[in-house]
Amino acid sequence: MGVRPACPAHSHNRRGRFRPAAAVLGLLLSFVSTAAAQEVATPSANPPLPAPVGLTAVDQPWDAGGAILLTWQPPAAISGGDGAYRIERGPSSEGPFSEIGSLPAGTARFVDREAFGGAAFVYRVTFEPASGGVSTPAFAGPIAARPNGFRTDRVNALVLVLLLTGLVLFFIWRARSGARLFVRRISGLNAIDEAIGRATEMGRKILYVPGIQSMDEIQTIAALAILGYVGKLSATYGAELDVPNRDPLTFAAARETVKHAYLEAGRPDLFREEIVNYVTYDQFAFTAAVTGRMVRERPAANFFIGSFYAESLILSEMGQTTGAIQIAGTAEVMQLPFFVATCDYTLIGEELYAASAYLSHEPVLLGSIKGQDMMKAVLLIVGVIGVVLATMGFPIVSELLTMH
Amino acid sequence: MRLADRLLAVDRRIIYLLVGIGTLIPLLFPIGLPVTITPPVRSAFEKIESLPPGSVVVVSFDYGPSTAPENDPQADAVLRHCFARKIRVVGMALYSLGGLSVAVEEMNKVAAEFPLEYGVDYVNLGYKDGAQAALRRMNENLHELFPRDAFGRPVSELPLMQDVRSLREVDLVVSLATGIIGEWWINLVNAQFGTPVIVGSTAIGTPKYYAYLKARQAEGLLGGLKGASEYERMLSDRYPVVAEIYRSPTLYTATQGMDIQTIVHLVIIALVVLGNVLYFVSRFRPASGDRHA
Amino acid sequence: MRSQLPLILTFVAGVIPVIALFSPHPVMVRIASRADRWLVIMYAFAILLGVVSVVQSNTKKIARRDRGWPYAIVLLAGLTVMGGFGILANFGIFGGITTVAGRPTPFQWCYSNVFLPLQATMFSLLAFYMASASFRAFRARNLAAGLLMISAIIVMFGRIPVGEAVPFVPMITEWIMDNPNAAAQRGIIIGAALGAASMSLRVILGIERSHLGLGKGE
Numbered sequence: 062m063g064v065r066p067a068c069p070a071h072s073h074n075r076r077g078r079f080r081p082a083a084a085v086l087g088l089l090l091s092f093v094s095t096a097a098a099q100e101v102a103t104p105s106a107n108p109p110l111p112a113p114v115g116l117t118a119v120d121q122p123w124d125a126g127g128a129i130l131l132t133w134q135p136p137a138a139i140s141g142g143d144g145a146y147r148i149e150r151g152p153s154s155e156g157p158f159s160e161i162g163s164l165p166a167g168t169a170r171f172v173d174r175e176a177f178g179g180a181a182f183v184y185r186v187t188f189e190p191a192s193g194g195v196s197t198p199a200f201a202g203p204i205a206a207r208p209n210g211f212r213t214d215r216v217n218a219l220v221l222v223l224l225l226t227g228l229v230l231f232f233i234w235r236a237r238s239g240a241r242l243f244v245r246r247i248s249g250l251n252a253i254d255e256a257i258g259r260a261t262e263m264g265r266k267i268l269y270v271p272g273i274q275s276m277d278e279i280q281t282i283a284a285l286a287i288l289g290y291v292g293k294l295s296a297t298y299g300a301e302l303d304v305p306n307r308d309p310l311t312f313a314a315a316r317e318t319v320k321h322a323y324l325e326a327g328r329p330d331l332f333r334e335e336i337v338n339y340v341t342y343d344q345f346a347f348t349a350a351v352t353g354r355m356v357r358e359r360p361a362a363n364f365f366i367g368s369f370y371a372e373s374l375i376l377s378e379m380g381q382t383t384g385a386i387q388i389a390g391t392a393e394v395m396q397l398p399f400f401v402a403t404c405d406y407t408l409i410g411e412e413l414y415a416a417s418a419y420l421s422h423e424p425v426l427l428g429s430i431k432g433q434d435m436m437k438a439v440l441l442i443v444g445v446i447g448v449v450l451a452t453m454g455f456p457i458v459s460e461l462l463t464m465h
Numbered sequence: 466m467r468l469a470d471r472l473l474a475v476d477r478r479i480i481y482l483l484v485g486i487g488t489l490i491p492l493l494f495p496i497g498l499p500v501t502i503t504p505p506v507r508s509a510f511e512k513i514e515s516l517p518p519g520s521v522v523v524v525s526f527d528y529g530p531s532t533a534p535e536n537d538p539q540a541d542a543v544l545r546h547c548f549a550r551k552i553r554v555v556g557m558a559l560y561s562l563g564g565l566s567v568a569v570e571e572m573n574k575v576a577a578e579f580p581l582e583y584g585v586d587y588v589n590l591g592y593k594d595g596a597q598a599a600l601r602r603m604n605e606n607l608h609e610l611f612p613r614d615a616f617g618r619p620v621s622e623l624p625l626m627q628d629v630r631s632l633r634e635v636d637l638v639v640s641l642a643t644g645i646i647g648e649w650w651i652n653l654v655n656a657q658f659g660t661p662v663i664v665g666s667t668a669i670g671t672p673k674y675y676a677y678l679k680a681r682q683a684e685g686l687l688g689g690l691k692g693a694s695e696y697e698r699m700l701s702d703r704y705p706v707v708a709e710i711y712r713s714p715t716l717y718t719a720t721q722g723m724d725i726q727t728i729v730h731l732v733i734i735a736l737v738v739l740g741n742v743l744y745f746v747s748r749f750r751p752a753s754g755d756r757h758a
Numbered sequence: 759m760r761s762q763l764p765l766i767l768t769f770v771a772g773v774i775p776v777i778a779l780f781s782p783h784p785v786m787v788r789i790a791s792r793a794d795r796w797l798v799i800m801y802a803f804a805i806l807l808g809v810v811s812v813v814q815s816n817t818k819k820i821a822r823r824d825r826g827w828p829y830a831i832v833l834l835a836g837l838t839v840m841g842g843f844g845i846l847a848n849f850g851i852f853g854g855i856t857t858v859a860g861r862p863t864p865f866q867w868c869y870s871n872v873f874l875p876l877q878a879t880m881f882s883l884l885a886f887y888m889a890s891a892s893f894r895a896f897r898a899r900n901l902a903a904g905l906l907m908i909s910a911i912i913v914m915f916g917r918i919p920v921g922e923a924v925p926f927v928p929m930i931t932e933w934i935m936d937n938p939n940a941a942a943q944r945g946i947i948i949g950a951a952l953g954a955a956s957m958s959l960r961v962i963l964g965i966e967r968s969h970l971g972l973g974k975g976e
Contacts, residue, residue: 124782174633208784215780222776225952229959276969277597277797279954282961285969309808310801314969321968335818339811342561345531345880350833357826370644371531371669371881378887382477392950393645394943395673402895410946411953417966425965433956437949477890484889498919503932530874531881562877594801598794605791657779668917669884675935676943691917727918729885734911736893741907744897 110188110196113146118184118201121172123215126208131171131184133199143191148173154183154200166190176206217461224439229432236428244430249388249406250416253287253364256386257294260361266301267291268360270351270376271315272367272391273307273344279414280392281311284367285318286417287390291364292322296331303360304337307347312339348372352379359383365400366390366413377403390416469746472739480736487732491724498727499698500720505678506695509663509685512637513543514703518551520636521629526571527646529562532667536641537571538693538719539665542700543639544575548586549704553625555635556589557611559599559646563592569615578710584623591615600653604632632660637684641665647674651682665692690726693719765964772962812837840868909934 114134121128131148144166149158150173162171166188176182181203188196236242260267269291271284288304295302304319306312316337323332340350352375355363363380365373366389373389373396380387381403389400390408400407408416411433418426447458516522524543528536547554558568572589581587590611593599602610608620608630620626628634638660640650647664655662661684664674668689677683687696697720701708711718771793778790816830824830843865846852852864862870896911898904915921916931960966 126782126784174630208782210781210783212780212782219780225955226959229956233965275801279957279961282966282969283957286966289968306808309804309806312808312811313804318969335815338815339808341812342805342808343877344529345877349876349880353826353829368645371667371884374887374891375880375883378891392946392954394946394950395644395670397946399891402891410950414950414953414957417957417968418960426960429956429960429965433952436956437952440948440952475893477893480890480893481886484886488885500919501922501928503928530877533878594798598797602791602794605787672935672939673943673947675940676947679936679940723919727920729889730914730918731920733889733892734914736889737896737907737911740893740896741898744899 110190110194112197112199113186113188114199116184116186116199116201118204120204120207123209123212126179126206127174127176129173129176129182129184129204129206131173131186131201133169133186135166135169135188145189145191146171147187147189149185149187150176150182151185152180152182153203158185179205179207181205217463225432225436228435228439229429232432232435233425233428236424236431242424242427242431244415244419244427247408247412247416247419249390249408249412250419252386252388252406253291253420254294256362256364256388257291257298257300259386261298261300263361265361266303266358267295267362267364268351268355268380268385269302269304269364269366271304271306271311272365272369273347273372274311274368275308276310276314278368280368281308283413283417284390285311285314287364287366287420288315289318289322290417290420292319293326296323296326296328299328299331302336303354303358305340305347305351305354306338307340307342307344309339309342312337344370344372348375351376355379355383355385360385363387364389365404366408368393369396369400374399374403380404467747469743473743473747483732483736484729487728488725491728495721496724496727497720498724500691500694500723502695502699503692505675505686505688506692507685507699509687510546510696510699512661512663512684513546513550513552513639516550516552516636519553521553521555521625521634522547523555523557523632523635523638524572525638525640525642525646525650526556526558526563526568527560527640528567528643528667529560530567531562532643533567534722535667535689535693536643536665537567538690538697538717538722539687540567540571540641541575542687542693542696542719543641543663543665544572545578545707545710546696546700546704548575548579548581549700549707551586553585554587555607555625555629556587556615558592559649560643561592561594568592584618585625588620588623588625589615590620597649597653600649604654604658607631632658635660637661637663639663639665642670643667644670647683648677651677655682663687690719690722694723761970764970765967768970769962769964772958809837809841840865840873843868909938 116131116133118129118131121130133146146164146166146168147160148162148164148171150161151158161173161175164171173182173184182205183200183202184204185198185200187198190196232242257267269288271288272278272281274281276282292302294300302319304315306315316334319337320329320332323329340347354360355376356379360380360383363377363385365376365380365387369376369389369391370393373391373393377387377389377400387404388406388408389404390413391397391400392410392413394410397407397409401409415430415433418430443458443462447456447462450456450458513522524540524547526536526540544554546552554572556568556572568589568591572587576583576587579586590607591614593610599610608626611620613619614623632638632654638650638654640647640662642648642650642664644667647662647666647670650662651664654660662682663685664677664683665687666674666689668691671686671688671692674683674686674688678686687693697711697718701711710716711720774790774793778786813834816834818824819830820827820834843852843863847863847865892910896903896907898907912927913931913934915924916927921931922928957966961969
């Protein structure tokens with residue numbers, strides 16, 4: 062194995078990466094100092110420098126293995142001087158050693174991120190002052206990097222995940238046991254029936270855009286859940302539905318959702334594959350296609366539910382000009398002002414996720430909303446306590462909640 | 466219908482015309498208005514200023530041609546800053562249209578202004594699909610994710626990439642983002658791996674990023690054309706070589722674009738004020754079927 | 759089994775990244791990384807599915823002379839030309855997708871001269887729509903709407919050089935962005951994140967299944 066580049070990880074040893082600059086500077090300095098020294102003595106006459114102090118090598122904690130953390134202190138005699146640490150690694154204290162990094166004076170930490178394979182290594186660190194010479198080496202090891210099973214620095218996140226899961230499951234259980242759970246009315250959802258009814262009366266189509274993101278976006282899943290409801294109602298009333306898609310995965314899922322909705326409504330005969338159609342992968346070409354349909358076909362109701370970006374205003378403003386009832390829903394904070402300004406009803410943030418549960422009126426789903434609200438209450442209380450404590454000079458809560 | 470009502474129900478095409486004229490005038494007759502520096506842009510500038518020569522910065526071109534008038538000047542300014550400070554740059558794109566045109570053209574254009582060698586001082590890894598899944602993997606192995614650069618050369622043969630195997634060896638990420646991608650960098654890379662992130666967002670996206678800026682999850686923020694123009698001014702003040710570049714009459718700068726933004730903002734403000742005056746005048750009559758209560 | 763398999767897959771795919779967040783064990787890292795890789799591959803195949811749907815629905819539209827059928831011809835022509843140049847470029851025909859000896863390849867030419875200006879045009883529409891939406895929406899109908907309108911005017915004014923020259927305006931603009939704006943954004947972000955977490959939990963546990971085309975009984 063040849064000489065490998067330094068792979069320092071954090072701010073302490075980042076300076077190790079400017080080896081070219083450090084090397085040039087070192088060369089220049091050594092040239093100047095050597096030229097000066099030649100007048101009085103030869104460089105080989107320098108006495109050996111003491112080794113770096115307290116070199117330790119430990120397995121980098123909380124990682125997937127393959128990393129060893131080295132720490133040391135500068136040799137007392139040369140603290141503050143220019144020069145470089147040479148980090149070497151070998152299979153045993155007898156060597157052979159190969160250089161794995163070089164760090165400027167002032168650093169005291171290095172992470173070897175290539176200690177893979179479970180083999181044990183011995184590390185050798187020497188200091189080479191810019192004025193010439195080399196310190197006696199310091200050794201550490203043998204040590205092997207081991208993978209850890211659990212990241213203890215993320216216990217706080219795990220506690221929050223378990224708390225949310227626990228609260229949601231508890232309220233689902235309560236709902237299943239027959240407890241009556243109150244979930245506030247969401248006006249945007251009540252307007253869905255009205256919008257579909259109006260489209261049916263006018264004999265015009267319903268346009269439903271399930272966002273422009275893929276299935277790995279949870280808003281898209283929420284959008285498809287609401288699409289299921291809209292599809293079922295459209296099938297029941299016999300209204301024409303049009304679901305254009307930008308994402309191919311969402312398109313495939315939306316088609317299944319609508320097909321099932323028509324089946325549930327008892328009108329599988331009305332389902333045609335063109336109802337859910339794919340347009341294009343490009344955001345603005347998609348927008349142009351959908352706004353074109355709005356102008357030509359003048360849908361009576363437009364639904365923009367899911368994850369939207371810059372196209373939100375173009376779509377909804379165009380819908381405004383065609384006089385359609387517009388219902389939007391998104392958790393994209395940047396797009397909410399546009400939807401609020403141009404649509405009749407907007408599901409804001411969490412309302413989008415609560416919508417499918419609300420529409421279904423299934424106790425199990427409503428239970429999950431209740432659990433989520435409780436979690437929010439917990440976070441609010443913790444937040445207020447954290448703010449008060451931080452203001453008093455004890456940032457304990459923010460430290461506890463910081464994920465490393 | 467009274468005059469106030471008629472003006473309130475004005476054909477929106479009149480509004481479009483006013484905006485169009487407001488855009489054209491400064492384009493034909495540039496004004497050259499000065500900009501002042503805001504704290505989010507200053508902290509972005511100072512972050513790059515604090516990096517010593519030889520550091521590695523990832524510049525992610527997470528935007529396409531649609532938002533290029535806003536994001537291009539941001540990208541150019543950041544690249545000029547890095548190159549002027551001899552900071553090495555790894556370019557990439559998580560937005561499909563960013564890799565094909567934006568990253569290639571902007572990097573080539575700015576790199577030509579400095580004595581740089583491709584593969585040593587900067588590389589362009591091109592576009593990677595897979596969005597958040599791709600980002601999660603960058604902290605493990607960049608070479609596996611980008612086996613070849615934007616021009617088809619094996620990444621393992623590029624000297625710069627010998628020092629950069631994963632995001633762990635990167636000192637800073639600058640995401641020039643059309644929408645949410647800057648947020649992915651903050652949530653997946655900064656929050657989980659600790660790599661500092663600066664976002665260059667479109668003006669529309671800027672308000673959202675303030676929440677991350679205040680939480681110190683973003684080291685700095687260049688909001689739209691305004692952010693880019695501030696950055697250009699700081700760069701020109703600090704680096705005479707860059708100031709010389711920005712004086713070129715053929716170069717499109719954010720500072721020039723601010724003239725247009727100024728007039729259009731004034732047109733919109735005038736429209737809002739006029740709309741409210743007309744609204745209060747017409748309030749004495751019963752409202753007529755306005756759904757937006 | 760038709761209904762059980764998607765639910766099992768959803769559960770497994772949902773649980774993997776959660777465990778991987780807390781366990782850096784190589785087995786877990788490998789599984790999570792493999793799952794991410796699968797997602798990238800599946801995505802590529804899904805695009806093919808989309809192309810098939812576009813071709814099918816638009817050829818039907820043309821055959822039936824549906825409303826707006828000439829647009830379908832434009833769409834299919836664009837798909838064939840752009841897609842054709844792009845695919846052939848990958849086999850080295852027409853010299854790739856960027857430039858050859860400083861001259862644009864056919865794909866790059868179409869991209870720069872057709873696609874790029876169309877993209878920029880669509881995005882530019884926002885400026886016009888924003889002006890007309892602001893004219894309609896920013897009305898001081900009540901105290902809250904009035905405050906919103908005044909904040910909007912200050913921020914719009916404070917983000918341009920003319921406004922910056924007015925004393926206190928830049929300071930008030932930054933204050934609005936830093937405080938009321940950031941606070942509201944955080945409120946919505948935290949609420950939405952909790953909603954997303956709860957929704958994810960419902961999906962992972964198979965309580966929410968309508969997106970799979972499954973009813974509650976299945």
